[in-house]
Amino acid sequence: AEYPNLSTRQAYANIVGVRSTQGLKLVAPGQPDSSYLYVKIAGGSGMIGARMPYRRPELPDSTIGAVRRWIEGGATND
Numbered sequence: 001a002e003y004p005n006l007s008t009r010q011a012y013a014n015i016v017g018v019r020s021t022q023g024l025k026l027v028a029p030g031q032p033d034s035s036y037l038y039v040k041i042a043g044g045s046g047m048i049g050a051r052m053p054y055r056r057p058e059l060p061d062s063t064i065g066a067v068r069r070w071i072e073g074g075a076t077n078d
Helices: 011-015 036-042 061-072
Strands: none
Touching: 036 061
């Protein structure tokens, strides 16, 4: 499988507004439940495969909440 380049200067352009192979955008600004990144870390419906991070403990609710708020707020590049 190919994964987007998540290096410091490339991550934003490679995930925000970009479609996943499952059809959802990786990050759909303003729409966390339609953002595959959020679906994968939160374990939401429509997820294919294992929850992220793979083979590691689930992210804390505070981190998942922060990602949700970032996406809800428009997924700004800050």
